[in-house]
Amino acid sequence: MARSRTFKALQVAGMxxxxxxxxxxxxxxxxxxxxxxxxxxxxxxxxxxxxxxxFLNLAVAYGAAESRTPWRLCHTANGLxxxxxxxxxxxxxxxxxxxxxxGFLALAIGTFGRDRGTGNASLLWVRGDPKx
Amino acid sequence: MKSRAxxxxxxxxxxxxxxxxxxxxxxxxxxxxxxxxxxxVGLMGLFLxxxxxIAARHSGDRAITRFCLAANVLGALFAGGNIITDPAPQSYxxxxxxxxxxxxxxxxxxxxxxx
Numbered sequence: 060m061a062r063s064r065t066f067k068a069l070q071v072a073g074m075x076x077x078x079x080x081x082x083x084x085x086x087x088x089x090x091x092x093x094x095x096x097x098x099x100x101x102x103x104x105x106x107x108x109x110x111x112x113x114f115l116n117l118a119v120a121y122g123a124a125e126s127r128t129p130w131r132l133c134h135t136a137n138g139l140x141x142x143x144x145x146x147x148x149x150x151x152x153x154x155x156x157x158x159x160x161x162g163f164l165a166l167a168i169g170t171f172g173r174d175r176g177t178g179n180a181s182l183l184w185v186r187g188d189p190k191x
Numbered sequence: 192m193k194s195r196a197x198x199x200x201x202x203x204x205x206x207x208x209x210x211x212x213x214x215x216x217x218x219x220x221x222x223x224x225x226x227x228x229x230x231x232v233g234l235m236g237l238f239l240x241x242x243x244x245i246a247a248r249h250s251g252d253r254a255i256t257r258f259c260l261a262a263n264v265l266g267a268l269f270a271g272g273n274i275i276t277d278p279a280p281q282s283y284x285x286x287x288x289x290x291x292x293x294x295x296x297x298x299x300x301x302x303x304x305x306x
Contacts, residue, residue, distance in 0.1 A: 095275065095276045096276060097276055097277045098225055098228065099276060100232070100269075100272065100273050100276050100277065101225060101228035101229050101231065101232055102228050103269070103272075104228070104231050104232040104235045104269060105227070105228050105231030105232075105235075107235045107265060107266070107269055108231045108232075108234045108235035108238055110262070110265065111235060111238035111239050111242060111262050111265075111266075112238050114238075114242055114258040114259075114261065114262050115238055115241055115242050115245070115258075117254075117258060118242060118245055118246075118254065118255045118258040118259070119245065121254055122245075122249060122252045122254040122255035122258075126248070126249070128244075128245075128248065129245045129248065129249070132241040132244060132245060133241075135241070136237070136238050136241050139234055139237065139238075140234070143227065143230060143231060143234055146222075146226070146227050146230060147224075147227040149222055150222040150223055150224055150226055150227045151223075151224045151227070
């Protein structure tokens with residue numbers, strides 16, 4: 060029970076870190092781009108991808124917690140989020156990108172741990188899909 | 192009919208996002224910030240598609256359909272903004288898919304359960 064709460068706290072912390080950094084990132088857009096351009100669209104889409112990732116985690120945790128497929132999609136998305144965090148840090152190795160990666164990692168680990176806590180994800184990719 | 196259209200639009204967005212991400216090495220020769228942003232566009236499409244897959248499976252759940260609706264509206268606005276900044280044929284295709292997805296997605300109903 061206590062472990063489950065820890066993972067839930069980690070998941071929420073990951074979401075809060077990512078949301079705060081997303082707002083900071085979005086607020087910098089007018090400073091970085093003086094006019095509308097394709098690069099501005101890419102820049103904004105990174106923020107939207109974080110918003111959608113948070114929506115996805117919230118929807119699975121509070122809406123579809125007893126079904127396996129949504130959790131699997133959620134873990135895949137969180138894994139891709141971690142990959143984006145690593146890519147971002149590799150492309151721009153600056154201190155500000157470390158909390159971004161920490162946020163993605165906290166969200167991914169917290170969500171996985173929370174899923175494990177339900178007893179469903181003991182052998183996540185091996186076991187069948189008993190609760191479709 | 193609407194649910195089939197929704198499924199088709201969702202899969203087409205998955206395909207578009209995968210092609211977008213796969214095109215990254217052809218467009219960028221070195222690691223830089225705009226590469227991460229470019230990959231972010233593809234991931235945004237994938238995450239939106241994942242959310243729509245879940246909403247299609249749990250169309251009776253009001254919480255999920257609300258998250259899905261909010262994400263689809265943001266996605267459609269993004270696609271519209273993309274046309275303004277880059278009025279290329281692929282931008283129109285993307286806008287068509289995102290708007291089609293938003294229109295065909297399951298809506299939160301009054302009778303649905305709230306979890």
